[in-house]
Amino acid sequence: MKLVHKELPFQILFEEEFVPVCLIESPVWWRILQREIYTQVQGGEGRWVLSEEEKELKLSKAAHLILSPIYLDENQKSLWNGVTRLIGTKVMDEAHWKDWQEINALLHRFFAELETEFLFSYYLDGEIDVPALAKSLGLRIETDFKSDLERLLAYCILVKEVLGIKLFIFVQLHDYFTEKELTLLYEEIQTRKWNALLLETHVEQRVLGEKYYIIDKDGCGIY
Numbered sequence: 001m002k003l004v005h006k007e008l009p010f011q012i013l014f015e016e017e018f019v020p021v022c023l024i025e026s027p028v029w030w031r032i033l034q035r036e037i038y039t040q041v042q043g044g045e046g047r048w049v050l051s052e053e054e055k056e057l058k059l060s061k062a063a064h065l066i067l068s069p070i071y072l073d074e075n076q077k078s079l080w081n082g083v084t085r086l087i088g089t090k091v092m093d094e095a096h097w098k099d100w101q102e103i104n105a106l107l108h109r110f111f112a113e114l115e116t117e118f119l120f121s122y123y124l125d126g127e128i129d130v131p132a133l134a135k136s137l138g139l140r141i142e143t144d145f146k147s148d149l150e151r152l153l154a155y156c157i158l159v160k161e162v163l164g165i166k167l168f169i170f171v172q173l174h175d176y177f178t179e180k181e182l183t184l185l186y187e188e189i190q191t192r193k194w195n196a197l198l199l200e201t202h203v204e205q206r207v208l209g210e211k212y213y214i215i216d217k218d219g220c221g222i223y
């Protein structure tokens with residue numbers, strides 16, 4: 001898989017043994033490139049092109065942009081809906097279907113018995129909707145972790161499983177994590193065979209396993 005921009009002289013390649021870092025030293029290009037990639041991930045137009053085996057992929061469907069590892073929203077609508085959809089599918093498989101039918105029957109029986117205590121009549125329209133039941137039970141995604149790095153990893157696992165994205169794009173991770181923490185993150189990325197890209201404006205200490213694509217202060221590409 002590769003990511004290119006029509007104004008840049010290099011192609012960002014995603015290889016198992018390296019995590020690409022796009023180091024943008026030019027403030028002008030930092031604004032331009034970050035704004036464009038944000039816009040495209042949100043479904044708008046831009047000049048970034050992501051492709052896999054010569055097939056172009058829409059960034060809005062294939063990529064997930066993480067602007068800050070300390071402001072993650074695990075319970076945002078798209079993820080919450082995806083989780084409840086997966087749960088709804090899971091309860092219907094062979095391992096859980098019988099248990100779910102028993103629960104469904106119990107709930108119907110409970111409401112039928114409850115109806116006898118009222119002067120009016122009602123009925124339940126079909127089976128209990130799993131996402132609606134999960135919402136009524138207050139289902140929430142776990143957000144309490146021992147460290148910011150652990151939470152970030154858990155968030156990425158959630159996004160990958162629920163949304164099926166092909167690329168994580170991180171902004172300024174070097175400002176948040178130490179060399180040791182980034183090394184641990186890269187090990188997880190490589191073990192799980194994820195594609196990840198770091199966008200940075202400055203890096204004090206390069207980390208083993210990174211591959212740099214640099215746009216200098218004059219806007220020239222170095223790679």
